[in-house]
Amino acid sequence: xxxxxxxxxxxxxxxxxxxxxxxxxxxxxxxxxxxxxxxxxxxxxxxxxxxxxxxxxxxxxxxxxxxxxxxxxxxxxxxxxxxxxxxxxxxxxxxxxxxxxxxxxxxxxxxxxxxxxxxxxxxxxxxxxxxxxxxxxxxxxxxxxxxxxxxxxxxxxxxxxxxxxxxxxxxxxxxxxxxxxxxxxxxxxxxxxxxxxxxxxxxxxxxxxxxxxxxxxxxxxxxxxxxxxxxxxxxxxxxxxxxxxxxxxxxxxxxxxxxxxxxxxxxxxxxxxxxxxxxxxxxxxxxxxxxxxxxxxxxxxxxxxxxxxxxxxxxxxxxxxxxxxxxxxxxxxxxxxxxxxxxxxxxxxxxxxxxxxxxxxxxxxxxxxxxxxxxxxxxxxxxxxxxxxxxxxxxxxxxxxxxxxxxxxxxxxxxxxxxxxxxxxxxxxxxxxxxxxxxxxxxxxxxxxxxxxxxxxxxxxxxxxxxxxxxxxxxxxxxxxxxxxxxxxxxxxxxxxxxxxxxxxxxxxxxxxxxxxxxxxxxxxxxxxxxxxxxxxx
Numbered sequence: 292x293x294x295x296x297x298x299x300x301x302x303x304x305x306x307x308x309x310x311x312x313x314x315x316x317x318x319x320x321x322x323x324x325x326x327x328x329x330x331x332x333x334x335x336x337x338x339x340x341x342x343x344x345x346x347x348x349x350x351x352x353x354x355x356x357x358x359x360x361x362x363x364x365x366x367x368x369x370x371x372x373x374x375x376x377x378x379x380x381x382x383x384x385x386x387x388x389x390x391x392x393x394x395x396x397x398x399x400x401x402x403x404x405x406x407x408x409x410x411x412x413x414x415x416x417x418x419x420x421x422x423x424x425x426x427x428x429x430x431x432x433x434x435x436x437x438x439x440x441x442x443x444x445x446x447x448x449x450x451x452x453x454x455x456x457x458x459x460x461x462x463x464x465x466x467x468x469x470x471x472x473x474x475x476x477x478x479x480x481x482x483x484x485x486x487x488x489x490x491x492x493x494x495x496x497x498x499x500x501x502x503x504x505x506x507x508x509x510x511x512x513x514x515x516x517x518x519x520x521x522x523x524x525x526x527x528x529x530x531x532x533x534x535x536x537x538x539x540x541x542x543x544x545x546x547x548x549x550x551x552x553x554x555x556x557x558x559x560x561x562x563x564x565x566x567x568x569x570x571x572x573x574x575x576x577x578x579x580x581x582x583x584x585x586x587x588x589x590x591x592x593x594x595x596x597x598x599x600x601x602x603x604x605x606x607x608x609x610x611x612x613x614x615x616x617x618x619x620x621x622x623x624x625x626x627x628x629x630x631x632x633x634x635x636x637x638x639x640x641x642x643x644x645x646x647x648x649x650x651x652x653x654x655x656x657x658x659x660x661x662x663x664x665x666x667x668x669x670x671x672x673x674x675x676x677x678x679x680x681x682x683x684x685x686x687x688x689x690x691x692x693x694x695x696x697x698x699x700x701x702x703x704x705x706x707x708x709x710x711x712x713x714x715x716x717x718x719x720x721x722x723x724x725x726x727x728x729x730x731x732x733x734x735x736x737x738x739x740x741x742x743x744x745x746x747x748x749x750x751x752x753x754x755x756x757x758x759x760x761x762x763x764x765x766x767x768x769x770x771x772x773x774x775x776x777x778x779x780x781x782x783x784x785x786x787x788x789x790x791x792x793x794x795x796x797x798x799x800x801x802x803x804x805x806x807x808x809x810x811x812x813x814x815x816x817x818x819x820x821x822x823x824x825x826x827x828x829x
Contacts, residue, residue, distance in 0.1 A: 325359045325363070325367075325371055326370070326371060326374055328355055328356075328358070328359045329355075329356060329359045329360075329371040329372070329374040329375040329378070329411075330374040330375065330377065330378040331355075331378060332351075332352045332353075332355035332356045332359070332375060332378065333352070333356070333374065333375040333376060333377065333378020333379035333380075334378045334379070334382065335348050335351060335352035335355070336348070336349055336352035336353070336356075336375075336378075336379045336451075336454075337378070337379050337380075337382045337383045339352065339454045340383060340449075340453070340454040340731075340735060340738070341454070341456065341731065341734040341735055341737065341738040342731055342734035344457045346454055346455050346456070346457050346458035347458065349451060349454055349455070349476050349480060350476070350479055350480045350483055351480070351483070352480065353431075353476070353477055353480025353481055353483075353484070354480050354481070354483040354484035354487065355484070356375050356411075356480075356484075357414065357418070357424070357427060357480065357481045357484035357485075358484050358487075358488065359371055359375075360372070360411055360414045360415045360418060361415070361418040361423075361484075361488070362415070362418060362419065363415040363418075364415070365412040365415060365416060366412075367415070368411045368412045368414065368415030368416075369408045369409065369411060369412040370408070371411050371415075372407050372408035372409065372410055372411015372412060372414070373404050373405065373407065373408035373411070375407055375408075375411060376400075376403065376404030376405070376406070376407030376408055376411075377400060377401070377404045379404075379407070379449065380399075380400040380403050380404055380407075380449060381396075381397075381400045383448070383449050383731075383735075384396060384399055384400050384403075384448065384449070385730070385731075386727045386728075386730035386731060386732040387399055387727075389726075389727050389728050389730055390726060390727070390728070391672070395652065399446075402442075403438060403446060403449070406434050406437060406438045407434065409434065410430055410431055410433075410434035413427075413430040413433075413434075413809070413813055414427040414430055414431075414481075416813060416816040416817065416820070417430065417812045417813060417815075417816045419816065419819070420812065420815060420816055420819070421502075421503075421506065422506050422510075423481070423485065424478055424481035424482040424484070424485050424506075424507070424510040425478065425510065425808070425812070426808070426809065426811075426812025426813070426815075426816070427477070427481045427812075428474050428475075428477035428478035428480075428481055429474065429805045429806075429808040429809035429812060430809040430812065430813065431451070431473070431474070431477040432470050432473055432474045432477065432802065432805040432806070432809065433805065433806045433809040433810070435447065435450050435451070435469075435470070435473060436470065436802050436805075436806055439703065439704070442657075443651040443657050444648065444651070445703070446702075447469075447702045447703060447704075448702055448735070450469050450473055450702075451472075451473040451476050451477060452464065452468075452469035452470075452472040452473040452476070452742055453469070453702075453735065453738055453739050453742060454738070455472060455476060455742070456738040456741040456742055456767060458476075459515065459518050459519075460472055460475050460476055460479075460514060460515075460518045461518070461525075461742070461745055461767055462518050462519075462521035462522050462524060462525050462745065463475050463514075463517060463518050463521050464742050464745045464746040464794060465521060465524035465525060465745055465746060465748060465792040465793065465794050466517070466521050466524065466792075466793050466794060466801075467793065467794050467797060467801030467802075468704055468708075468746050468794040468797075468801065468802070469704060469742065469746070470704075470801050470802035470805055471794070471801050471805075472742070474805055475514035475517060475518065476514070478510055478513070478514050479510065479511050479514040479515065481510065482507055482508075482509075482510025482511040482514075483510075483511055485503075485506070485507040485510060486507040486508065486510075486511060489503060489504055489507055524748070524792055524793070525745055525748070525765075525766045525767070526748065526765060526766065527750075527764040527765045527766045527768070527786055528786060528788075529786035529787055529788070530786070530787065530788045530789050530790055531716055531787045531788065531789045532787050533784050533785060533786055533787060534581045534582070534691045534716075534717065534784070534785060534787055535578055535579070535580045535581050535782065535783070535784045535785075536580055536581065536582060536583075536584060536717075536752055536762070536782070536783060536785055537568055537580035537582070537583045537584065537611075537780055537781065537782045538583075538584050538752055538753075538754040538760050538761075538762065538780060538781040538782075539561050539564050539565050539568070539583060539584065539585050539586070539589075539754060539780050540564065540586065540754065540755060540756065540757070540758055540760040540773050540777070540778060540779045540780065540781075541557065541559075541560030541561030541562075541563065541564045541585075541586075541589060541756065541778055542560055542564075542756070542757055542758075542776060542777060542778040543556075543557050543560070543725045543756055543757050543776075544556045544557070544560075554590075554591040554592050555592060555600075557588070557589065557590075557591065557756065558589065558590045558591075558592055558600060558603055558604075559603065560778060561585050561586075561589045561590070561607070561756075562603045562604065562606065562607040563778075564778050564779070564780055565583060565585075565607040565608075565610065565611055565615065565780075566606075566607060566610045566611075567780070568580075568583070568611060568780045568782070569610040569611040569612070572611070577780075577782050578782055578784070579612070579613070580611070580613055580782055581613060581688065581689055581691065582613050582614045582615070582616065582688045582689070582691070582693075583608075583611055583613060583614070583615040583616070584615075584616045584693075584719050584721065584752055584754045585615060585616060585617045585618055585721065585754060586618050586721045586722055586723055586754040586755050586756045586760070587618040587629065587631075587697050587698050587721040587722050587723040587756070588618050588619075588620065588629075588723040588756060589617055589618045589619075589721075589723075589756060590603075590604060590617050590618065590619040590620075591619070591620045592619075592620075593619060593620060593621050593622055594617070594619060594632070594640070595621060595623075595640070596622065601639070604617055604634050605634070605636070605639060608634050608635065608636040609636045611636075612636055613636065614633055614634060614635050614636065614641075614688050614689070615633075615634045615636075616631055616632070616633050616634070616686060616688075616693070616695075616719070616721070617631070617632045617633075617634050618630075618631055618632075618697070618721045618723070619631075619632050621643075626678040627675050627676070627677045627678060628645045628646070628677060628678055628680065629645065629646035629649065629654060629677055629697060630643050630644065630645050630646070630680075631643065631644040631646075631684060631686075631695050631697065631721060633686045633688065642686050642687070644680065644684030644685075644686070644695045644697075645678075645679070645680025645681070645684075646677070646679070646680055646697040646698075646699075646700065647679050647680040647681070647700065647706060648679075648699060648700045648703050648706050649677045649678075649679055649699070650698075650699045652673070653673070653699075654673070654676070654677040655673065655676035655677055656670060656673040656676060659676075683709045683710050683712075683713045684696070684697075684710060685710055685713045685714055685715050691716060691717070691787060692714045692715050692716045692717075693715060693716070693717055693718070693719055694707070694710025694711060694713070694715025694717070694718040694719070694749070695710060695718075695719055695721070696710060696718060696719075696720050696743075697720070697721055697722070698720065698721065698722040698723060698724075698736075700720075701720045701722075701736060701739045701740055701743060702736075702739055704799070704802075705798075705799075707743045707746075707747065708746075708747065708794075708795060708798060711747045711749060711791065711795050712791075712795065715749065716749070716787040716788060716789055717749050717750040717751070717752070717785060717787055717788075718743065718744075718747070718749045718750070718751045718752070719751070719752045719753075719754065720736075720740050720743075720751060720752070720753045721753075721754050721755075722736065722753060722754070722755045722756075723755065723756045723757075724736065724755055724756070724757060724758070725756050725757040729775055729776070733755065733758065733759050733775065734759065736753075737753060737759055737761055737769075737772075740753050740761070740763055741763055741767045741769070742767070744763045744764065744765055744766070744767050745765070745766060745767045746792065746794045746795070747791075747792060747794065747795050748765045748788055748790065748791075748792050748795075749765055749788055750762070750763065750764060750765055750785040750786060750787070750788075751763040752785075755773075757775060757776050758773045758774055758775035758776060758777065759772050759773055759774070759775055760772065760773045760779070760781060761773070761781075762781055762783050762785065764785070764786070765786065765788060770783060771783055
């Protein structure tokens with residue numbers, strides 16, 4: 292019997308059709324999972340920051356990020372880390388483009404995300420080592436240390452520590468400042484990643500070694516236990532008496548860059564609110580303050596050159612009857628300074644402090660010739676660069692020593708610490724956030740001041756031109772605050788303290804130690820990789 296093959300029309304609709312293999316499409320989609328996980332976990336980290344009290348979201352954010360990086364090549368991890376950085380920094384820093392458009396915002400986020408990408412490559416390298424969450428957390432801290440110093444003297448905004456003002460880890464700020472606080476959160480997050488990975492392996496029937504399980508457990512437990520053990524370092528008890536302080540929020544005529552065109556109005560608003568406070572004191576509706584704190588840029592008219600500005604400030608100080616710290620813009624010897632001026636009601640200006648950490652592209656313009664060649668409007672926005680002060684700011688007001696960290700300086704560890712080592716019994720952070728409208732910026736900065744309060748165990752006051760102004764206790768609690776873009780004043784008796792926390796005494800030593808740990812872990816990982824290559828296993 293002969294069997295004859297017959298041709299079959301493949302287009303025959305009655306012929307059963309074979310479904311296309313889903314494997315290639317599925318494989319392509321699976322390749323996108325790490326990228327999507329990295330970007331989304333970056334967004335999750337952003338959501339852990341103020342004004343949301345969701346500090347704990349930092350833990351799953353870092354756990355997912357660690358899982359996406361584990362076992363990757365350095366090139367893949369660099370890309371994943373960059374996506375994580377963009378997911379985090381783009382929404383966090385959107386306020387930088389409120390008045391000047393998206394260009395600076397996108398450029399800043401793109402540059403800062405490079406540092407996060409490099410950290411990602413490092414985390415992937417150490418992810419094969421024993422105790423990898425330890426090395427990974429140290430690498431994260433090292434990345435923040437670099438970002439706080441370069442380029443243009445650094446930009447520490449977005450340190451993990453600054454999202455932990457409401458969290459259980461906060462007492463660790465008193466142990467070793469923002470580096471130790473951030474390291475603890477990162478260690479707990481990466482430890483959570485390792486714990487989940489080992490649980491999944493065990494459920495699949497794979498063997499899980501006891502030391503690996505113990506290390507994962509300790510990575511989560513030790514930071515929490517350390518925070519609990521550090522609680523005694525946090526106190527709001529007075530050590531050197533108390534002071535009654537008043538904060539003035541005069542408000543501005545309008546938000547945005549245009550507020551500066553109404554400099555005289557801003558000065559008048561703050562003088563008027565001070566006079567309103569003086570009337571409330573006389574009427575017995577408010578306690579008389581020992582001194583009054585005005586915000587940064589409350590007098591952008593130089594009172595040393597303009598008699599009318601000097602007269603307005605003198606009248607306000609005489610009305611309230613106590614010294615007033617005024618935020619001014621002062622020209623001296625051809626140089627421009629962002630200056631705090633202590634104005635005595637009888638003697639006039641008696642002490643000054645010049646801002647040392649000035650803001651790039653806001654108070655001075657790096658690469659001015661290059662930027663001017665690209666767009667002349669950019670250089671016209673900062674016509675003259677501000678100069679830097681050279682010494683810590685501590686005003687002595689009737690025996691009370693008040694440390695000064697002007698606005699942007701609150702983000703920098705050293706700029707706050709050296710006011711305390713210079714004798715400050717409390718800290719003031721005069722600020723001007725009117726340029727950034729009603730964005731999250733003011734809440735992010737306020738959280739930094741809460742961290743600083745615990746870090747150095749000092750009362751921190753935050754007078755702001757347009758809000759949010761606040762009084763913060765040494766334990767990080769906000770006891771009074773204003774709204775945004777409303778005039779107001781705050782008056783409160785606050786504790787003065789003279790003792791130094793371990794964070795204050797140690798300074799940069801914890802950060803240096805963690806950077807060395809990161810370098811050791813990275814060196815171990817690179818050495819192990821080279822040995823595997825020589826052995827032909829990679």
